[in-house]
Structure formats: structure tokens, C-alpha cells
Amino acid sequence: MAAYNASMNQKMYAAAARLPHADLTADRNAFFGSILGTMNHLLAADTIWLSRFATHPARYSALAPMLDLPAPSSLTHSFGDYLPSLLAHRHRLDAIITEWAPQVSAEHLAQTMEYRSTRGDLYRKHFGSLVLHFFNHQTHHRGQVSTLLTQAGVDIGVTDLLAMVPDIEAP
Template sequence: MDISANFRMLALYNQRMNRQLLEVCQQLTNEQLQQNTNAFFPSVMAHWNHILFGDLIMLQRLVASRLVDIEPSTLEQLPNAKAVDDQFVSDLKGLSILRPLVDSIYVDITRSLKTSDCNNLVRYTTTEGKKIERNLTEFLQHIFNNQTHHRGQLTCVLSQLGLDFGCTDLPIIVPEGTRS
């Protein structure tokens, strides 16, 4: 499998897992979504907002690098990720609109990705002010790894709330694997 096919698979995996977990969260009351989880993030919604923040800020950095083309009308629908503590959505209704949009953008980006693109450099400044330069492979790997890591934290919380979030295995979630 070449690296561009790997990223297409990971984008589909993230899209499908986010949808799956969002459906599970529909079983929770607003109070349960906001209650203290005693986890890394203080609530289920805080977990979702952090995952969304990571995706939005990395997407902004990717767009700024001019390595991807995204329709301006699509970008206008996204909030600006400017601070680590941003709360983009306060409930599942808002998340149900924004999360699928962000996921579809990443799927679209990876569909047009060629292996030869993966050595292009992304230069950006972190939220702490540090200048970073990474090739697109490292940059995309971080995006998908970050989502998976924080969804793991979220599934732990959902499990403690007694919810069954189903299978999380990549070959089951994305059975078509690397096929385009």
C-alpha cells in the first residue's frame, strides 16, 4: 500500500468512527454530555470539541500552506480555530452539522492526494508560538493519529457510561481497505 492510499483509508476510518460515536452519543442527555467525566477532558462534549479543534487548526494550517484546494464556500462554513480552549459546539446538534463537514473535507483531500505530494512541506506556528516544518506525510499522520488517540479517550468515557460503541477495528470499519 502506498502512503496516499493509507491516508485515504485513515480518512474513511476517521469519518466512519466519528459517525458511529456520534450516533452512540445521541443516547446521552445534554446533562450527561456536559457532566464531569474525571477524564483527560472534563466532559464528553469537551472530548468532541478537542478532536474538532485539532482537525480545524490542522486544516487551517494545511490550507495556509497552499498544498490543498478547498472550495472557499466550504471553508466559510468552518469556525476559525484560534485557541486551544475553543468550544465550537455546545451540543450534539451543532456537532452533527460540523463534524461530518470536517470529515468530508479530509476524505476529499486524501482522494486527490498523490504519493509524490507527500514530501511537500507544511510550515506553521503552533498555538504555543513554536515554528514547525513537517512534510505532508508527517503532518497527515499526526492528524489521523490525534483523532484516533482522543477517540480512544472518548470510548473509555462512553464505556464507563454503559454505552456500547461497537467495533473500532479498522479492517471492519473500512472493509474496502486501500481501494479508491
């Protein structure tokens, strides 16, 4: 899922780069307003979740840099109004996610994780379910961005996970 998400993020940013800035920031009546607003939300949520995952008892070395980043205080936190500034943060997060994913074991996924919401509410949840939510959340909002890009006249291309699943030759 880490490789799929990094690949799809590259496609999403490349497609967005084909639009003028005004089209990226135009209010499109989406939940997060604009194309950049939705992309910002993805960055905020990923930053928040990776910061939480960095406190997992496994103490993933790949997530150590997250402990030095200020965690966004909300899911609408802005990483800027220009695609290049968002892209720089996206590259950083995707590199961290790609390095982190192989460090996660089945044993870790079976554990309970405790974290606080951005409002300060305490939760205890199954870590495997949180990781599943993390990747599903990215796919969900990239789908929204894909729709907004299509409406703006830009085709992002094939986004199905199935396209990345290798064929197996018959014996």
C-alpha cells in the same frame, strides 16, 4: 483513513446521542473533562490542522472552505455545548477530509510544510508525518470518547480499522 475516521465519527456521535445532555457534559476526570469536551477538542484540532493544510503549496481545492473559517485560538475552543451543533461541524469537516484525501499525492507527502502553532511558534515538518499525526490524533481521542461512553453505559461497537479492511479471496 478519511473513510475510516468519518465512519467512526458517525458511530461515536450516534452512541453519544443515546445519552442525556447532562451525561454528555458531566465532568468525567478526562483530559478534556466531559464527553462533549473531548469531542469539542477533536473539532478544534481538526479545524486547526485542516486550516494549516489549506496553506500547503498544493493548494488543495477541497480545503478552500477552511480558509474562510476562523481558526480556533486553542485546542479547547468550544463549538457549543450541545451535540447537534458539534455534529453539524463534524459532518462539515468529515466531508472536507473525505474530499481532500484523494487530492494528496505521494509527492505532496514528501514535502516540508511550515506552520505556526496556536501560540505563534514556527515549525517546519515533514507533511506526511503531519498527515499521519492528524489521523492518529483523531483515533486517539475517539478512543478516549469510546471509553467515556462505555463508562456511561453506552457501547460504541467495533472501532478497529481492521474491520474495514476487505478480505482478499485466494486465487
